[in-house]
Amino acid sequence: MGSKWTKLKLALGLDSCVHIPRSFDNSSSAATRFSGGVSPTVVSPAGDSSSYRPSTPTPSSSGLRLPKSGPKSPKGTCAICLYTMKPGQGHAIFTAECSHSFHFHCITSNVKHGNQICPVCRAKWKEVPFQSPASNMPYDRLNQVSPREEGWATVLRRLPSPQGDAARQISSLYHVTEPAIFDDDEALDQQTSVTHPKNEIDNDVINTVEIKTYPEVSSVPKSASRDAFAVLIHLKAPHSGRKQNIGENNTESPPLVENSRASVDLVTVLDVSGSMAGTKLALLKRAMGFVIQNLGPSDRLSVIAFSSTARRIFPLRKMTDTGRQQALQAVNSLVSNGGTNIAEGLRKGTKVFSDRRWKNSVSSIILLSDGQDTYTVNSRPNVGTDYLSLVPNSIHRNNGTGMQIPVHAFGFGSDHDATSMHSISEISGGTFSFIEAEDVIQDAFAQCIGGLLSVVVQELQVQVRCVHPQLQLSSVKAGSYQTSLMGNARLATISVGDLYAEEERDFLVTVNVPVDQSSDETSLLTVRCLYRDPITKEMVALEENSEVKILRPDVGGGELVVSIEVDRQRNRLRAAEAMAEARVAAEQGDLSTAVSVLDSCHKALSETVSAHAGDRLCVALSAELKEMQERMANQRVYEQSGRAYVLSGLSSHSWQRATARGDSTDSTSLVQAYQTPSMVDMVTRSQTMVFGAPVPQNKRVLRPAKSFPDRQRRQ
Template identity: 80%
Template sequence: MSSKWRKVKLALGFNSCAHIPSPLDDSSSPLNSTAARFSGAALPSVVFPASDTSSYRPSTPTPSSSGLRLPKSGSKSPKGTCAICLNSMKPGQGHAIFTAECSHSFHFKCITSNVNHGNRICPVCRANWKEVPFQSPAFNMCHGMPQNNAVIPQDDDLTGIIRRLPSPQVDASRQVSSLYHVSEPAIFDDDESLDQQASVTHSKNEPDHHIINTMEIRTYPEVSAVPKSASHDAFAVLIHLKAPHSERKHDICGNNTDSPSPPPLVENSRASVDLVTVLDVSGSMGGTKLALLKRAMGFVIQNLGPSDRLSVIAFSSTARRIFPLRLMTDIGRQQALQAVNSLTSNGGTNIAEGLRKGAKVFAERRWKNPVSSIILLSDGQDTYTISSRPNVGTDYQSLVPNSIHHNNGTGLHIPVHAFGFGTDHDATSMHSISEISGGTFSFIEAEDVIQDAFAQCIGGLLSVVMQELQIEVVCVHPHLQLSSVKAGNYRTSLTTNSRMGSINIGDLYADEERDFLVTINVPVDSSSDEMSLLTVRGLYRDPMTKEMVALEETSEVKIQRPDVGSELVGSIEVDRQRNRLQAAEAMAEARVAAERGDLSTAVSILDRCQKALSETVSAQAGDRLCVALSAELKEMQERMATQQVYEQSGRAYVLSGMSSHAWQRATARGDSTDSTSVMQSYQTPSMVDMVMRSQTMVFGAPQGRRVLQPTKSFPERQRR
């Protein structure tokens, strides 16, 4: 063995080691001296298949004095399961088993493939490894990995090489410590200073501003002409907004651009984020659920930039801040990963207390990044604040701290993006929490979709280009008045004379779109051949300069007033949005009936809406949005087949659909495998990129795993 090892070292030409587990009866293996060379650092081990397992056993690593000290419980994958492929991992099955220095084990083939894709961290606990496995030294990899033509001897006893990585440079004043075991401070004013970073993530060689163009405003009248002698009640005008896109570039790291795996995204300029994750660690979150949550949180942590800050709140019967609001620099990520890995499951579910702690982080922070948000995940029901089974009439205001109420004029305006995990969560309360705070509600039915769902959410949060956006609609013709403004959950207002209306939209992600329908009563008017109806203007806050900016583009809506009427051609854009609003209203009405236990009426409501949509102009023209809406309504009917089915998944599915349509923002829904529905409607390119990044990570997409389909927004919008 020692002779073979010397051959390998000579062939490689660099100081690396292959660790072969010691025989059961040999306590003085020569490899012990090799281990000693690494100053007490825990060495990985490789356990070989079937024929070799009788003589070897995996070594038990000792945590390095400079590495992460991981807890004995709550941090490992389910026993005997590879955290990458989620398949059985037992000796004697013909697969080599690799045990890393952090004590987590994987199929050797799985982990080497993971490493070859550029990952140098544990897929389970996200600890940075000092030694990484690989099968051939000839691979080409980023981050300074070897590139040579060395030949590994063909030997059944030596299937893997472990490459020693240089130790990361860590600021001695900010060493990883027992930060998470100290008492929680009374006031959360220990957030990390933003220093001189100006709360913006950017490249020195790029422009300071990330907005490439201004917001696009388009208007579509219901018809282009109304005869002079005719009036038109409830005349509809569609206002379409599209946010500017942000300039993004790929860090290709020497990779071929034709590679099926997209390279990681690098932001050259964007608004930084303060993110607080409020995570359910009650007893029901044990086992696979907690492991998947840790993996999803690891993905979030790794994709936050050095100017972004993260805090972690864990709640069960009570809540505790396990990680303060800290910058996601290299050391910040390491500490955050350690905190997440320390999570264990036990106790009940106190969502209200978790949110109170999350709001407290924002209320008492000393510094402030431009974008702020809470991610809430729970798989159960709040047994401390809500005592009875939720229903439509229940008041959920007590679950959400007043400071983050969406309609509270003096509040912090912190949206809570709520994720209902599994089939036992309280969808009604989670949906209400998101609605009260101005966030979205996602239903994660398939547990292994959680990382993709989080990826979609942060893909949006990391691309905010506009804040406090407000649109004003002003009547131009002196005899016109606004009769309605249909804007979903967005706050609207009309002046007393109904001559002007406003829509408070808030934050918009890059390339995000919004559609609003306003109606007016067009009177008889023979004074002109053309009538100006409305003008649309807007104002927003630039998230980086923090200055209020008036939209450069305004839009005026005009229609023709001919003497003689002719056959009018309706706007398919207006018809399409009417269909969407009609479907959303049907969902809400059906949900009320279902909560009364009247599932037959609920199904009938959805069925009638589905048939009505099929008879519209846009549906008969083959509009794909109508097809998608019809599929969505059909899916909801199927999830209302019985009371049991509705309780398990129907309620959450309907509520997540209502949330998505009400805010016109992407949510995860169900198992998210049907790309023909509107489950991924409203997705932005940034969201799609982040979801694809999640799915193409080797440890994130084991064979047979259900994934969140990375589809674009409604296809019709792409033609505008």
């Protein structure tokens, strides 16, 4: 079934480039305002047609080769009726502005109901065909029609075009030489850069970060002390208030209703080396088309393409209707050639942020590559590999410069350098995703932007302070988040940064509980949060109801039940540590030890309180450990997929954020244990945008949230 679906996609043009309509001057005649300045195309039964040739960017000195002409539309199958389109069958063939072809009678039936969107590439047409008796049309509105179609002809209905100078920029934007300084970013309207009406701000004052704490057990006898007593700190970000029209095939309205979220500056750094040729590049363009269509008018996007070197092919522009058209045209211009210079691509992407004059509340880089950087990474004997050189110093997450630009890296296919991509994401504070199956790329991007378009908390700092005078913090388990112990280990600070809407974080701290005969209750800790609201720009401080207390009875009341919330997070941390240990052994070529470490952890999890209670997270962790064991079956399997799978898992656990992993077909996998409702909505949108119908059952997808551990049911 999978091969049939692939063939169908190829037949329908899903693997062809993303196309958009060109802008046209209002003074152009009807006969020349179509398909890039050539006559409208009605193909006779003989099969003759005019080809669409979009404007071509000037080749740059960067070594990126741009196309001399746009790719032609596939002419094998009509995307509407799914029947073949062969010359001589007596049916006229219509070629649209975006170069996709259809039976003439099929497309006219489709557009007569008001649909102005290409069924294949979702481009919004400027002119649409409809049928009318030839005898009733003026001569200058007719095209040459074959004898078999002499009773009908194509009439072009002019659709509204972009206004003013912005429209004229579409055809001229890509002839401009890349500037030395990227200070040409589109200005932001400060009143609309964050779409959030004042009355909504007033109503959302109480909608703040939720803090919950769970001690390991509820009481400790007065005469007893406890070492490494665990306390769980659970945080949950507020909802965004943003609603999406998921599942509706309504492309006339904006894809998102943005009523309460921070706007985004997004730079995509895309690998267009020779190895990306063919299906990979086609699917990348389609995925980028999805990203572009789902950004809002106050979001801004820039596109960097890299191969042997890098070039900015699209400046930082707002994703208005015109901005989307320009961005799609830029993406459509991509061709593959040359080597892989990831460092140069990241340098150009970072330069967009450092040179910009205006700044949206949220900034991020999406990096995708299918190869290994052979230009910058230096491997030195007995020293290791210098991955720091891949990431510009200005976006190192702990550099103290204040420019927080996380890089969300996507390793594509079996030949990418998973170690370098994971290192880039860790250094910058982003996530690493492994795209094993080519047809998952759009869903993976959708999940990422689903999060970026829902940031509700920024610069989050968590402070944990000891209350009892004899208490000290012995450890703080926070994954990759920077932590610091101060005041003789009585104060800890965790730098969390941004949170997506309804995203959760769990931090496990341990203390040494002393003997205390003076009271029936002991106060252990207080938890305080400080963060910036990206909508109001104001700092918010939270410390209500965050004091952790335990009872101190005179004698023990028997064996106490361990908090399942604490046990659950202990299991997660134990599994992550086992994955890291197994990876070290695997990198040394000792796969048997690596498998043994994972198997021992799996057995240990099965004996925990969570496992006996049937906890979903514990079940998912066990399944994940088993999957990693299978991907360490031998050296070839480990190098092809095991390494990337483990690293993407470690990235997900260390940041407690969803990553795409493998082909995402296992419903019990922990791939999306950290997925938020906004991510779920965006992935669902991606999966249902194929002709407005559900995806085939065998398509590899990022599964809906109902298959993931239910992290929302904490009591």
